Amino acid sequence: MHMEQIKFDDAGLIPAIAFDVESRKVMMLAYMNAEALQVTIETGIVTYWSRSRQKLWVKGESSGHTQQLQWLRLDCDGDALLVGVRQNVAACHVGYFSCFYREYRDGEWLVTDERVFDPEAKYGG
Amino acid sequence: MHMEQIKFDDAGLIPAIAFDVESRKVMMLAYMNAEALQVTIETGIVTYWSRSRQKLWVKGESSGHTQQLQWLRLDCDGDALLVGVRQNVAACHVGYFSCFYREYRDGEWLVTDERVFDPEAKYGG
Numbered sequence: 141m142h143m144e145q146i147k148f149d150d151a152g153l154i155p156a157i158a159f160d161v162e163s164r165k166v167m168m169l170a171y172m173n174a175e176a177l178q179v180t181i182e183t184g185i186v187t188y189w190s191r192s193r194q195k196l197w198v199k200g201e202s203s204g205h206t207q208q209l210q211w212l213r214l215d216c217d218g219d220a221l222l223v224g225v226r227q228n229v230a231a232c233h234v235g236y237f238s239c240f241y242r243e244y245r246d247g248e249w250l251v252t253d254e255r256v257f258d259p260e261a262k263y264g265g
Numbered sequence: 266m267h268m269e270q271i272k273f274d275d276a277g278l279i280p281a282i283a284f285d286v287e288s289r290k291v292m293m294l295a296y297m298n299a300e301a302l303q304v305t306i307e308t309g310i311v312t313y314w315s316r317s318r319q320k321l322w323v324k325g326e327s328s329g330h331t332q333q334l335q336w337l338r339l340d341c342d343g344d345a346l347l348v349g350v351r352q353n354v355a356a357c358h359v360g361y362f363s364c365f366y367r368e369y370r371d372g373e374w375l376v377t378d379e380r381v382f383d384p385e386a387k388y389g390g
Binding site: 142145155157159164166168169181211212213214215216217220222232233234236239240241242243244247248249 | 267270280282284289291293294306336337338339340341342345347357358359361364365366367368369372373374
């Protein structure tokens with residue numbers, strides 16, 4: 141692929157916005173390195189670079205909440221990716237469909253969305 | 266506002282995804298510092314921090330291609346903002362409605378969108 145058009149940052153990363161093509165909602169913002177991008181394209185399963193764990197992160201690998209790649213877009217500056225996905229179940233580990241489940245209202249961040257799964261139940265009895 | 270829930274990075278910035286509420290398209294990814302966020306909320310005109318110019322950047326101030334704030338969302342980790350906007354004319358300085366006008370197809374980044382204005386004409390005769 142034409143990697144030379146992609147401007148990875150000093151850490152070798154590029155921010156990637158996951159966008160669910162069916163709901164037309166923004167799911168999350170995460171980061172890819174060149175390998176994560178290559179794996180995403182080759183497998184069709186969206187794969188990021190985990191900055192906290194410093195390793196490849198196949199989104200939903202343990203939870204089953206995977207993202208199927210639909211299309212991939214690059215911005216004018218070449219320093220951001222927009223990833224069209226089909227989101228399985230939910231993007232957010234705390235149970236919301238989108239990670240952006242809080243909205244700013246009158247000076248506070250209010251939870252406006254409903255949970256689509258119970259994050260406790262996954263690890264519960 | 267509840268700034269303590271927002272995790273700015275080491276440079277004091279947070280990535281902000283601009284999302285056009287009418288077309289439900291992602292427009293661009295840019296960055297805000299605390300001041301840009303405050304100005305955005307106070308004025309209702311989306312304002313970023315320009316990393317290249319190291320100053321506040323009222324999007325569309327010179328071109329007129331402003332973004333009217335509709336709502337503001339914060340992600341689960343508190344380290345990314347989703348900004349609902351009404352995009353005036355176009356987000357991209359090279360003439361496309363969205364900065365993400367290139368799509369990956371068969372190893373290449375193809376321009377798939379139509380220009381909505383001619384960037385040359387702005388500065389032309």
